[in-house]
Amino acid sequence: MSQFDVTVIGSGPGGYVAALRCAQLGFKTALIEKYSTLGGTCLNVGCIPSKALLDSSEHFENAKHNFANHGIIINEPQADLARMVARKNEVVDQTTKGINFLMDKNKVTVFEGLGSFESATQVKVTKNDGSSEILETKYAIVATGSKPSTLPFITIDKERIITSTEALNLKEIPKHLVVIGGGVIGLELGSVYLRLGSQVTVVEYMDKIIPTMDGALSKELTKVLKKQGMKFMLSTGVQSVERNGDSVKITAKDKKGEEVSVEGDYVLVSVGRKPYTEGLGLEKAGVELDERGRVKVNDHLQTNVANIYAIGDVVKGAMLAHKAEEEGVFVAETLAGQKPHINYNLIPGVVYTWPEVAGVGKTEEQLKEEGAAYKVGSFPMRALGRSRASGDVDGLIKILADEKTDEVLGVHMIGARAADLIAEAVTAMEFRASAEDISRMSHAHPTYAEAIKEAALDATGKRAIHM
Incomplete structure (x- = not known):
């Protein structure tokens, strides 16, 4: 032994x-x-x-x-x-x-x-x-x-009704991919096939996508993905998924309780793990x-x-x-x-769509629920020289700070390289930095990271230079 x-x-x-x-x-x-x-x-x-x-x-x-x-x-x-x-x-x-x-x-x-x-x-x-x-x-x-995970009434056949595992190994580009679930995995894999020419429809039970992240990110990502061609059926609860040959029909109820349906040649079930x-x-x-x-x-x-x-x-x-x-x-x-x-509060979350989405710390919704006194600073990526140079102008940086102490409570961003930029926010928050601390640190120009400094400046008294 x-x-x-x-x-x-x-x-x-x-x-x-x-x-x-x-x-x-x-x-x-x-x-x-x-x-x-x-x-x-x-x-x-x-x-x-x-x-x-x-x-x-x-x-x-x-x-x-x-x-x-x-x-x-x-x-x-x-x-x-x-x-x-x-x-x-x-x-x-x-x-x-x-x-x-x-x-x-x-x-x-x-x-x-x-x-x-x-x-x-x-x-x-x-x-x-x-x-x-x-x-x-x-x-x-x-x-x-x-x-x-799946829903009790859905049978995953791994051919037309699939999970993320099968979605990584498809032999063809779907004509119409229906994604059940507007979370991270569904949006990422939906983005892959959207770019390759698929029609992609996301069916989400909640009233917004990426529902656990800050509302500003959900709103901005929805706008950007719609512009890219992705369609959304929000506040929609799936009732059944039926396959007929190479076609799959999803029947659901919208927020008014009315029956709606959508058909595709593939359905990706992405309702969590x-x-x-x-x-x-x-x-x-x-x-x-x-x-x-x-x-x-x-x-x-x-x-x-x-x-x-x-x-x-x-x-x-x-x-x-x-x-x-x-x-x-x-x-x-x-x-x-x-x-x-x-510090579990400082484990960042990332969505690898394009633009990328990332957040760490408290969301504005959480702070409101807690009754916390906070202030908000934000900066649009469109106003950044580096973004204009690359053409990646969608998105924003949002910083939430304590109203009295100025300590950073949360940082939320959508934009080019947000998955990498969020590390700066995690570092700052691990050392309990204030928004002013971030605003006074030199950020190389031109970089995407300058947007973090600008958002911090905005949080410390609406002092953003380039907005």
Whole structure:
């Protein structure tokens, strides 16, 4: 029987990072993954492949619609979806092999098979050939992630009625892609096929898209995506999804309670994700789940069984790769007797449409609900020299600051490179910067980041220079 200090079940961003950090800290570490490649959903069928297709489709969009504005004249470009998917697969392959290299480098023992608890200190690895072995472990970290959710009356056939996993490997560009759910995943994959020539209709139960983000971002993104050609059916609850050959019909009720319908050749069901705990044998170890099927943990990410921890999508909180990574490091360092911290208020959220959308901290809706006294500063990307130079003039930066102390409470942005720009806001807020602090820092010119400074100036007394 093999013995380890720490056994990690699941090799997604949370799991593999936890394993690496444990190994760095001197623990004899095992990592169990049921699939043949490491990296979990994020690297294989999530973050990385979707961004690869988003970038490919964005290049096509620019070639078709924007090159001429820059004085670049080419023949009518053609979209080769098969080559885009092949490139996506190459990116995934390179990235997952990079994780294998890191495991070898840090002497983490990798087991391929299904990990399940036999007891609180014994984990069984069941391999694809049916054989198994038991690992004796002092600590265990559950990092099994999540899988796409669906609605009770929808049958995912993986052909015409699909999830994000199948949407990453389509053999043809849909004529009409209907997306059920106006959240991050649906909008990103909807954007991919919109750019490639599909008609895209988003059906959303709430009255706005990206409903958990600041309302200003939802409003602006809706406007921009409509301009790009995406259609929206908001405040619309899906009642049924029926396939007839190569056609799929969605029947729904609008906010007036009236029946509406839409037909497409593909339907992407993107209504969130649910924690993956099937087959883990948590009951054998005595680990408790909450009412939503998530593993119960305390503030130290420790389950009710003292030597077992859980991280990432399988526990409460935002289902984000970088949140899982932070939690993986947190648990490893906790086991080593260190005093790590995670500020969950400062885990940024990003939508990789174009323009990109990002936010961190409190939204204006949350501050209003809390009755907080705050002030708002904003700056339109259209007023920025760098935006005009690149042609990326859609979007804005919005900063929320405490009315009395001027401490930044939230930063929300939509615009070119917002996914990268949000790191400045996270850094500032980690050090509890004021809007004035940001406004007095030199920002290189011309850059997109200058819009953050301008928004901070606006928040400190409507002092924006270029607006």
